[in-house]
Amino acid sequence: MSRRRQIYEGKAKILYEGPEPGTIIQYFKDDATAFNAQKKGTISGKGVLNNRISEHLFTMLATIGIPTHFIRRLNMREQLVRQVEIVPIEVVVRNVVAGSLAKRFGMEEGTVLPRTILEYYYKDDALGDPLITEEHIAAFGWATQEEMHDIADMAIRVNDFMAGLFAGVGIRLVDFKLEFGRLFDGDFSRIILADEISPDGCRLWDMKSNEKLDKDRFRRDLGGEAEAYQEVARRLGLTPEDEPEVLNLAEHRKTRGR
Ligand code: UDP
Numbered sequence: 001m002s003r004r005r006q007i008y009e010g011k012a013k014i015l016y017e018g019p020e021p022g023t024i025i026q027y028f029k030d031d032a033t034a035f036n037a038q039k040k041g042t043i044s045g046k047g048v049l050n051n052r053i054s055e056h057l058f059t060m061l062a063t064i065g066i067p068t069h070f071i072r073r074l075n076m077r078e079q080l081v082r083q084v085e086i087v088p089i090e091v092v093v094r095n096v097v098a099g100s101l102a103k104r105f106g107m108e109e110g111t112v113l114p115r116t117i118l119e120y121y122y123k124d125d126a127l128g129d130p131l132i133t134e135e136h137i138a139a140f141g142w143a144t145q146e147e148m149h150d151i152a153d154m155a156i157r158v159n160d161f162m163a164g165l166f167a168g169v170g171i172r173l174v175d176f177k178l179e180f181g182r183l184f185d186g187d188f189s190r191i192i193l194a195d196e197i198s199p200d201g202c203r204l205w206d207m208k209s210n211e212k213l214d215k216d217r218f219r220r221d222l223g224g225e226a227e228a229y230q231e232v233a234r235r236l237g238l239t240p241e242d243e244p245e246v247l248n249l250a251e252h253r254k255t256r257g258r
Contacts, residue, residue, distance in 0.1 A: 034219040049229040050198035067192040075133035084181025094175040150191040151234040169235035
């Protein structure tokens with residue numbers, strides 16, 4: 001099979017040239033990294049689940065008018081997306097204290113925030129993605145004021161929608177990371193939601209038990225990563241469909257005698 005040209009390989013995804021100009025194929029790997037890639041591993045079936053979960057969330061977000069790069073899912077591990085110029089900023093939205101916020105201010109994880117906090121990190125692995133302010137973004141020209149206005153506005157809308165969606169299936173949306181891109185139309189460009197939204201970049205806690213259903217299971221050596229991701233997919237109503245052997249991990253293991 002003639003392989004497509006690889007454009008980029010990241011920690012959890014590979015990007016290939018798409019079939020038409022202006023399109024890209026995102027391939028979701030099972031590789032997992034944490035702590036700026038100091039911790040590495042694989043979560044069997046993660047790529048399939050993230051591809052499906054991200055497809056679902058981007059499709060739902062499009063229905064409330066959030067412009068996204070998502071076009072369609074191609075198969076178990078691949079989706080077709082619009083090619084964008086990624087804004088070099090990771091946007092973190094927080095509803096509940098956890099992770100680096102808890103550490104930075106010595107706060108207890110699980111404290112509900114009185115208002116949603118938006119944070120920006122400069123996307124640079126060598127620097128360990130440092131926390132930045134809008135002053136840095138403006139001074140160094142990483143995004144314009146207009147772009148930052150659109151980004152903040154969309155991040156809040158995405159949070160409102162997703163917090164409700166997850167609450168409806170008994171999951172607390174603690175925090176998550178978004179990435180945005182510039183979609184060019186001649187000289188003009190507009191900001192659209194890009195990358196992925198999956199348990200790799202969200203903190204999702206079961207509302208009753210506070211059980212973690214996200215990448216913290218990997219970061220903190222809690223085990224059961226794939227089962228947690230599968231539980232998120234199951235609660236979102238994402239049935240095994242055409243790939244029962246991987247989405248239905250428990251059955252898969254049983255039939256393989258593991
Ligand atoms: N996050 C991410 N990629 C990163 C850093 C953070 O997807 O490079 C997500 C992370 O999964 C969490 C949220 O952003 O849902 C906030 O992460 P935090 O700043 O607490 O950092 P962490 O504790 O994960 O290092």
